[in-house]
């Protein structure tokens with residue numbers, strides 16, 4: 320019977336050995352924090368082998384559990400309460416132009432003195448070294464000589480055009496987080512603001528929903544749409560590879576709230592006998608149409624892909640029995656009641672062979688109950704040479720949601736809550752939601768990404 324410390328040490332060693340072996344098999348270079356070029360694994364389009372993907376997840380989970388085990392609790396609480404400055408420093412790095420200055424090809428290979436940055440960027444009295452030192456502890460910057468800083472490899476994800484930058488630049492998140500605290504701190508009886516009002520509305524003193532608020536704010540809308548594209552890019556490779564799309568070739572695909580049509584464009588390439596309709600609100604569809612014509616001129620001409628204005632709060636008009644309705648990153652934007660209405664509008668028009676594919680996170684509860692070994696656990700050894708992705712069973716001492724490896728997903732749930740009174744959902748919440756809408760959940764296909772594909776059919780079919 321090993322102690323928690325011993326158990327986690329073994330798990331971490333096994334995970335690191337598996338990572339090392341998989342890097343060698345894939346002929347990937349060694350990882351380095353201070354490298355000035357991205358590692359192939361940093362590319363969002365690079366899909367790691369199932370064993371490498373899971374070993375990374377396990378190593379992060381084990382490191383998180385070890386940190387929880389070892390860190391002095393007062394230091395831990397202090398660290399979390401100060402975490403608000405992590406995002407503030409990230410924003411300062413971008414908004415002062417320091418990131419772009421350090422990332423410039425003429426400077427990227429050496430460290431730059433703070434005084435030079437201050438003069439070049441006209442930063443006056445900003446105590447830049449204080450900010451940069453905190454960014455060092457976050458692993459985004461390093462300080463090879465006192466007062467001289469250079470970017471670390473992860474910071475390359477913040478360069479212009481990168482998905483990471485798009486996510487950081489979403490406006491007003493700090494305001495929403497603070498309004499969430501404000502709303503949550505009042506008991507039900509003292510509440511002046513009705514519960515249906517979001518923290519976003521409270522923070523911006525508006526009754527408009529996020530989407531209506533953005534409709535006449537071009538800059539903010541562009542920042543949002545860049546971040547939405549970034550989430551799509553992050554799960555793109557896994558969505559295409561880890562789901563058996565070929566079994567559905569020949570069907571009509573309706574991408575509900577399809578945005579720029581990126582998912583349909585990806586599927587178009589691998590499903591030569593299928594047709595695609597990308598639906599969205601009128602102000603989005605006009606941009607989507609132009610985007611699709613640029614990206615897939617031939618398929619557009621052949622009628623294999625087109626756009627259509629459709630509000631998903633009205634009933635779908637497609638009654639073809641073989642229709643596949645896809646909703647990616649849609650339902651987590653809506654409360655349960657609204658999400659049920661959206662799904663009912665699809666179910667009302669869907670034939671018995673139609674499918675509804677929901678591409679979203681399926682949050683695991685953080686249970687530690689599975690510390691008792693499950694019947695047929697999937698281990699890193701079993702994933703050796705595996706081509707098809709299967710998630711690992713969490714070993715003893717690792718929570719069922721892989722703890723620290725789920726941090727982004729649980730934080731995304733709080734973010735959805737703050738902006739939209741919405742949430743990321745667990746499997747039991749998904750089952751309840753789809754059955755309330757007259758659908759049945761057939762299976763959940765996990766992806767090498769934060770998302771899974773939830774396959775639903777019309778009830779009884």
Ligand SMILES: C[S@@+](CC[C@H](N)C(=O)[O-])C[C@H]1O[C@@H](n2cnc3c(N)ncnc32)[C@H](O)[C@@H]1O
Pocket residue numbers: 530547548551575576577578579581582598599600603629630631632646647648649652
């Ligand atoms: C988070 S984005 C997801 C976009 C796309 N599915 C993707 O994965 O990239 C949500 C999309 O829902 C659309 N949307 C919001 N309300 C809608 C409505 N009532 N009817 C149709 N689309 C809507 C938005 O315009 C936006 O394109």
